[in-house]
Amino acid sequence: MNPKTQSEHTRKICELAPVIPVIVIDDATRAEPLATALISGGLPVLEVTLRTDAALDAIRAMSKVEGGHVGAGTVLTPDQVYRAKDAGASFAVAPGATETLIRACEEASLPLLPGSVTASEVMQAAEYGYDMLKFFPAETSGGAPALKALAGPLPHVTFCPTGGVTPDNAGSYLSLPNVICVGSSWVASGAAIADGDWQGIESRARSASHLRQR
Numbered sequence: 545m546n547p548k549t550q551s552e553h554t555r556k557i558c559e560l561a562p563v564i565p566v567i568v569i570d571d572a573t574r575a576e577p578l579a580t581a582l583i584s585g586g587l588p589v590l591e592v593t594l595r596t597d598a599a600l601d602a603i604r605a606m607s608k609v610e611g612g613h614v615g616a617g618t619v620l621t622p623d624q625v626y627r628a629k630d631a632g633a634s635f636a637v638a639p640g641a642t643e644t645l646i647r648a649c650e651e652a653s654l655p656l657l658p659g660s661v662t663a664s665e666v667m668q669a670a671e672y673g674y675d676m677l678k679f680f681p682a683e684t685s686g687g688a689p690a691l692k693a694l695a696g697p698l699p700h701v702t703f704c705p706t707g708g709v710t711p712d713n714a715g716s717y718l719s720l721p722n723v724i725c726v727g728s729s730w731v732a733s734g735a736a737i738a739d740g741d742w743q744g745i746e747s748r749a750r751s752a753s754h755l756r757q758r
Contacts, residue, residue: 551673552676555724562714563749565590566617571738589612590612594624594628608632618638619656621644621645629653639659658674679703691705694722695722
């Protein structure tokens with residue numbers, strides 16, 4: 545799967561909802577009810593970061609919940625690409641992009657949402673064939689004004705800003721013509737997951753699903 549095809553796939557996924565919950569999970573037994581709550585609340589696209597030992601098992605469990613699209617986040621190495629694919633991930637998210645990682649995703653046929661911040665990084669990703677990118681870390685890299693500025697010279701590239709996105713500033717991102725969705729952890733925080741607050745998570749997901757896109 546070449547980068548252009550990958551970007552077509554990730555863009556379609558990103559268009560499914562205005563917010564992608566970014567999930568850090570320590571207990572895989574909570575994965576299924578968590579995914580059910582998020583999907584029921586109207587957020588079918590989930591990113592499970594590979595920052596814990598439970599992450600791959602969580603992806604396995606979540607990928608079996610009907611109506612969901614589960615991706616692996618913080619993917620840094622080819623080994624993580626292959627393991628995420630084997631666990632059932634339907635896409636991968638990375639904070640940046642390297643030739644090694646891009647090649648691994650091509651070989652594994654795992655669509656990649658690569659991260660970029662500067663105009664040079666965006667142009668480099670576009671040269672590879674990626675025109676659907678993660679803008680990370682969003683808030684500390686200039687936030688919505690920075691993304692608005694990129695839209696002028698690079699109108700063909702679209703983004704999912706992640707990092708510091710909150711209910712208070714999500715709208716400023718989603719109003720931009722080059723933003724498809726945002727990624728954030730506010731919908732399913734670590735504390736809410738640990739407490740098993742599925743009702744609260746579903747309620748926040750429902751509110752997030754109604755945020756205006758473009």
